[in-house]
Amino acid sequence: MDFLVNLLAIWARLYPSLVSGFAVTISVALAAIPLALLGALLLTPLRMWGGSIIHAVTGAYIEFMRNTPLLLQIYLIYFGLPLLGLYPSEFMCGVIGIAMQHAAFLAEIYRGGIESISQRQWDAARAMGMTWAKALRNVILPQAGLRILGPIGNQLIILVKDTSLVSAIGVVDLTMVGKVSIERLAVTLEIFLAIALIYLALTGVLGAVLRIIERRVLERIG
Amino acid sequence: MPMIEIRDLRKSYAELEVLKGISFDVEKGEVVVVLGPSGSGKSTMLRCINLLEEFQGGGIRIDGEAIGYTTTEGGKRRRRKEAENAKLREQVGMVFQSFNLFPHRTVLQNVMMGPLKVKGIARREAEALARDLLKKVGLLDKADQYPARLSGGQQQRVGIARALAMQPKVMLFDEVTSALDPELVGEVLRVMRQLAQEGMTMIIVTHEIHFARDVGDRIIFMDHGAIVEEGLPANILANPKSDRFKQFLRRYQGDYLDT
Amino acid sequence: MTPNVLINNLPYLLKGALVTLELSVVVLIAGNLLGLVIGIVATSVGRIGQSLITAYIFVLRGIPILVIMLLGYYAFPALGYRVPAYVAVGVAQIIYVSAFVAEIVRSAILSVPSGQIAAARSLGMRRFSILKEIVLPQATRIAIPPLLNNSLTAIKQTSYVSVVGVWELTYAAREVVERTLASFQIFLGVMAIYFIICYPLSLLARRWERRAAVVQ
Numbered sequence: 219m220d221f222l223v224n225l226l227a228i229w230a231r232l233y234p235s236l237v238s239g240f241a242v243t244i245s246v247a248l249a250a251i252p253l254a255l256l257g258a259l260l261l262t263p264l265r266m267w268g269g270s271i272i273h274a275v276t277g278a279y280i281e282f283m284r285n286t287p288l289l290l291q292i293y294l295i296y297f298g299l300p301l302l303g304l305y306p307s308e309f310m311c312g313v314i315g316i317a318m319q320h321a322a323f324l325a326e327i328y329r330g331g332i333e334s335i336s337q338r339q340w341d342a343a344r345a346m347g348m349t350w351a352k353a354l355r356n357v358i359l360p361q362a363g364l365r366i367l368g369p370i371g372n373q374l375i376i377l378v379k380d381t382s383l384v385s386a387i388g389v390v391d392l393t394m395v396g397k398v399s400i401e402r403l404a405v406t407l408e409i410f411l412a413i414a415l416i417y418l419a420l421t422g423v424l425g426a427v428l429r430i431i432e433r434r435v436l437e438r439i440g
Numbered sequence: 441m442p443m444i445e446i447r448d449l450r451k452s453y454a455e456l457e458v459l460k461g462i463s464f465d466v467e468k469g470e471v472v473v474v475l476g477p478s479g480s481g482k483s484t485m486l487r488c489i490n491l492l493e494e495f496q497g498g499g500i501r502i503d504g505e506a507i508g509y510t511t512t513e514g515g516k517r518r519r520r521k522e523a524e525n526a527k528l529r530e531q532v533g534m535v536f537q538s539f540n541l542f543p544h545r546t547v548l549q550n551v552m553m554g555p556l557k558v559k560g561i562a563r564r565e566a567e568a569l570a571r572d573l574l575k576k577v578g579l580l581d582k583a584d585q586y587p588a589r590l591s592g593g594q595q596q597r598v599g600i601a602r603a604l605a606m607q608p609k610v611m612l613f614d615e616v617t618s619a620l621d622p623e624l625v626g627e628v629l630r631v632m633r634q635l636a637q638e639g640m641t642m643i644i645v646t647h648e649i650h651f652a653r654d655v656g657d658r659i660i661f662m663d664h665g666a667i668v669e670e671g672l673p674a675n676i677l678a679n680p681k682s683d684r685f686k687q688f689l690r691r692y693q694g695d696y697l698d699t
Numbered sequence: 700m701t702p703n704v705l706i707n708n709l710p711y712l713l714k715g716a717l718v719t720l721e722l723s724v725v726v727l728i729a730g731n732l733l734g735l736v737i738g739i740v741a742t743s744v745g746r747i748g749q750s751l752i753t754a755y756i757f758v759l760r761g762i763p764i765l766v767i768m769l770l771g772y773y774a775f776p777a778l779g780y781r782v783p784a785y786v787a788v789g790v791a792q793i794i795y796v797s798a799f800v801a802e803i804v805r806s807a808i809l810s811v812p813s814g815q816i817a818a819a820r821s822l823g824m825r826r827f828s829i830l831k832e833i834v835l836p837q838a839t840r841i842a843i844p845p846l847l848n849n850s851l852t853a854i855k856q857t858s859y860v861s862v863v864g865v866w867e868l869t870y871a872a873r874e875v876v877e878r879t880l881a882s883f884q885i886f887l888g889v890m891a892i893y894f895i896i897c898y899p900l901s902l903l904a905r906r907w908e909r910r911a912a913v914v915q
Contacts, residue, residue: 282890284851285851285855289858289869298882301883342540347531350522356557357542379761382763385765386862406773407774414766417761417762418762
């Protein structure tokens, strides 16, 4: 019982830092998510329908992103860009790194979605005189879009968790608040418990929202 | 001029030749029924007519215009542009064995899709046209449902309405009752019979021999990629000439004699 | 411009790669075994057991691995144990991996069509036999692609231990860069090393995905 009271007292003291850390975490996520979604939107048509060179180059990019750790990508951007004369903030470096990695994964998800639409839908669309482009726009993409909502949601939750890596280059996000507080406030386990719970709440709520969206979609299409 | 002209149609999948020089005409208003065992190439042949399948040899004309390939002055074979082929496809309606309705749209939207998105007809007109067609196939009350909620027979009738919405000159039917439960077949055949009576040019690939006899103006029997027998239903069903056709009829004799 | 710095430091970096590989092997073997057990148990226990396991999986999958490692790093001393950093962090990684494996295993087992189990029971098969002959072979086939992908992720995640002060390839890379400032050469070179380790696994996962799709 004592432990619990102590814990709550400590958490009350840490509240301001936790809130600001949480705000930074959310900012990183909100900045990276649209970049990743749009980046993948650019990558996918290049990958699927570009000429053989473009197809190979985007393929190589995607494979490289998928087979190397995000941490290294962030380090590369953070330590490398200054050598080229660019000095983006730590925040920007983190956002760019996260967006680039997740764009690669999302591009594969988009592609999987389009390829999963049966050839028969193409047949039906073309049989009524639709060109390839019209068929893609009116029949294939709407269906693919609905199908990939689930996988996209999962990928975005992973993205939110990956924002914790920006603490490695000094961005004071929720995770960094923990590391900083250890010296300043002489607390250890308590703060990381709080941080863990906040992340859990964040991913939990996101997950629930995504599941609701998915269910609505499935109800419509049955 | 015949509505459909097919000359020496040839198609191969890699080494395997599946269409070995098919030739026949279909006149306006004619109902041609194509019979044949599985693997005879009849569905492939049908899918060549609206270029859902490529073909390597021969030519197909729809109301006088060549689809897919033309011969240049030098005698070479040239592929027509995709836009040209798509335009020709607008004149040919196709109904599929697996219905292929668009699951993300309602029944009404499915039928409207062609006029709206391909022909660019105004939404109100397209909707009126779609409702008329749904009434014609007996499914107006399902207009706002999604395809997943309909039975197989109902989905197939929607498929027919969707194809008719383009006001095609020819309708192609690719084994449209094969995937249906027996009790649902009748409702689809009824719609097709009505279409035939209204004078639509139809090419029907099917197993339903009695339908061929009732509705067909001409029967073509295919086997192993070639036309083996051709003629009026009354004649060739009663007096099959080739052994292979006799064999085929005997296998389906149960269905045939029962009607 | 030749990558001199990279070449000069390659021995040092390769030592780091060795540590990464050792860490990966330990985490993968222990994590997969633990996850396998938990996943199988999840399908045969009662309501309470299932809730516990679901909570375990939910919590571990909802928190970033970095935070879990930091928790592990500070939890041991707080509970009175003095363990080296790499043990605390290694345990954290093993537990993290096990949660994902458990979820994959559980859903693979549950996705075996119940009709088959009904058929097996109607033949008089006992529960253990059914598990061994019918469920596990099919569940394995379903589970392998996601398990391979998960292992791929786990290997990449060993790089995060560097943030907590454990020495491996990524830590070594940072050391070298801080000393030589040759960020591009070193980081790209180290990424290439990770790529060489991971890409074969990625291809394997892809091939299994295709095989699983064909069978379905």
